[in-house]
Amino acid sequence: EVQLLESGGGLVQPGGSLRLSCAASGLTFSSRAMSWVRQATGKGLEWVSSITASGDNTNYADSVKGRFTISRDNSKNTVYLQMNSLRVEDTAVYYCAKPNWNYRADWFDPWGQGTLVTVSS
Amino acid sequence: EIVLTQSPATLSLSPGERATLSCGASQSVNNNYLAWYQQKPGLPPRLLISDASNRATGIPDRFSGSGSGTDFTLTISRLEPEDFAVYYCQHYVTSPSTFGQGTKVEI
Numbered sequence: 001e002v003q004l005l006e007s008g009g010g011l012v013q014p015g016g017s018l019r020l021s022c023a024a025s026g027l028t029f030s031s032r033a034m035s036w037v038r039q040a041t042g043k044g045l046e047w048v049s050s051i052t053a054s055g056d057n058t059n060y061a062d063s064v065k066g067r068f069t070i071s072r073d074n075s076k077n078t079v080y081l082q083m084n085s086l087r088v089e090d091t092a093v094y095y096c097a098k099p100n101w102n103y104r105a106d107w108f109d110p111w112g113q114g115t116l117v118t119v120s121s
Numbered sequence: 122e123i124v125l126t127q128s129p130a131t132l133s134l135s136p137g138e139r140a141t142l143s144c145g146a147s148q149s150v151n152n153n154y155l156a157w158y159q160q161k162p163g164l165p166p167r168l169l170i171s172d173a174s175n176r177a178t179g180i181p182d183r184f185s186g187s188g189s190g191t192d193f194t195l196t197i198s199r200l201e202p203e204d205f206a207v208y209y210c211q212h213y214v215t216s217p218s219t220f221g222q223g224t225k226v227e228i
């Protein structure tokens with residue numbers, strides 16, 4: 001069974017930084033693309049970023065481009081999301097999710113439990 | 122960017138009834154690259170349907186997906202108590218993949 005476990009969320013001031021981690025198990029991690037999807041409280045889902053299996057290619061939503069960086073360490077079965085210049089509107093639960101195959105656009109299964117990021121002064 | 126509009130926003134039904142949820146796209150969803158998810162409070166989304174009509178592993182056959190082009194439907198043939206939740210559609214035709222705003226199925 002594939003399991004994804006996020007960590008690293010918390011409270012940060014506007015303009016601050018945070019790094020999220022997602023530890024994966026139950027899959028050949030180095031062969032699979034990975035993604036981050038977020039959900040503001042009481043709101044819908046928004047795809048944030050994806051990375052290829054090798055880490056050579058990445059993709060970002062316009063809302064985070066230039067501020068967020070996705071990366072991975074295949075030796076640790078972990079994908080990261082470095083979030084800089086955080087804004088109040090970045091407040092959300094951030095889910096790690098596995099796209100089917102295509103890192104640019106695909107359906108997601110499974111999803112992690114999520115980690116809450118709160119940007120507030 | 123393809124915009125997905127789900128209707129209705131809220132569906133009030135009783136156990137045993139049939140639920141019909143709609144997802145409309147602002148442009149054609151090629152190859153029927155459309156998925157449906159179920160989300161319960163405090164939990165992550167769960168994949169129900171991919172490619173508009175393919176049930177995911179372990180999903181009961183009371184869930185079915187249909188449609189093509191710009192109009193898609195998720196049908197729950199007979200609602201069970203555990204089916205009361207929020208349902209989202211998602212396209213994955215091209216980047217950015219986007220989600221609908223959700224339909225809440227409530228008792």
